[in-house]
Amino acid sequence: MNKFTLSLRMSLFLSLSLILMAFTAHSLLDEQLVYIQKKLSEHHDNEHSGEQIKRYELNVTNNGFCRYKRYYLSGKIEYFSFNLVKFKDLDYYGTDKNGQLYLRTKGEDVIVQTYNDKKGGDVDSMATYMAIPLKNIEPQDLSDLLDRLVKTNAQLLAQK
Template identity: 45%
Template sequence: MLTSLLPKTKKALLIVLLLATTAFLYSFATFMGEQEWVSWGNKFLTESYDPSVEPKLKKYEIMLTPDHFIRLRKTYQQGKQEYYSFNVKRFTGLDYLPGTGQTDTLQVHTQTDDIIIQTYDDPKGDVDSMATTLSIPVKKIASSRLDSLKQAFLFLKAKGL
C-alpha cells in the first residue's frame, strides 16, 4: 500500500516544485527594473550571438545600450565594417528560425524601416540604408530564454514611450 502512494507523492511534490519555481521566476521578472532588463538583454545578446556563420568576420560587438538601442557592429578581415542600430521602442516582434547545425537565426522586427544599416570601408562603396528586420545569427536558444528576451524588449519599449 505504501509503495503505491509513493509515486503519487513524488508526482505531487514535483508539481508543487514546478509551480513554486514558476511563481518565483514570474515574481522576479515583474520586479526587475530598467537597468536589470538592459543588463540581462546585454548578457543574452553577447552570449547568444554566433560569429561562426561569417568566417571572414574579424570582430563584432553587439549590445543593448542604457538608452534602449540595439547596436551591432561587424568588422571583417579586409577592414569593411557593417553597423546596425535601432531603438527598442520601435520593436514589434521576434521570430526564431531554426537553422542547420548549432546556429539558428533570431529575427527582430520593427514598425517600419527603423533599423539603420551603414557600411564603412567597403570596396564596393559605403552604403546607408534602412530595414524592418534584423537577422542575428545565434546559438541554439531555449524557448524560455527567448520569451525572456521578448519580455525585456517589451518592458524597455514601454519605458521608451
C-alpha cells in the first residue's frame, strides 16, 4: 500500500509539473512577442521614407504574426504581414541614427498589399522580406531583437 501511495504522489507531482511548465512556456512566448513589438515600435522612424507617413500600425500578435501598415499623406496604404514561424534572419542597413531593418523569411512568405496608389493602383504580391525604417537603435538592441526572433520562431515551431 505504501508503494502505491508513493507512486500516486509521484504521478500527481509529475502531472502538476507538466501543467505548470506548459503555462510557463506560453508566458515566455508572450513575453518575447511583447518585447519584439515594443522594440520595433519605439525605434520606428516615420521621417525616413521619401513620402511622409501620416501614421503607421505595427503589431506582433500573440499567435505569431508580424503586421506592418503605413498610411501616407497622399492616401496610399501599404500593408505587410508574415508569420514569425517563417522568420529566417534580419539585416540592418544604416547607422545607429537611422536605417532600414529587413526581416527576412524562408521564402516568399510576406504578404504585401498596396491600396490607393495613384501610380500603380491596388497591388497584391508576396515578398521575401519586410523592411521597417528605424532610428536611434544600438547594435545591442539589434542583437537582442535577433535573439528574441529566433527564440520566438523556435517556440512557435514547437507549438505546431
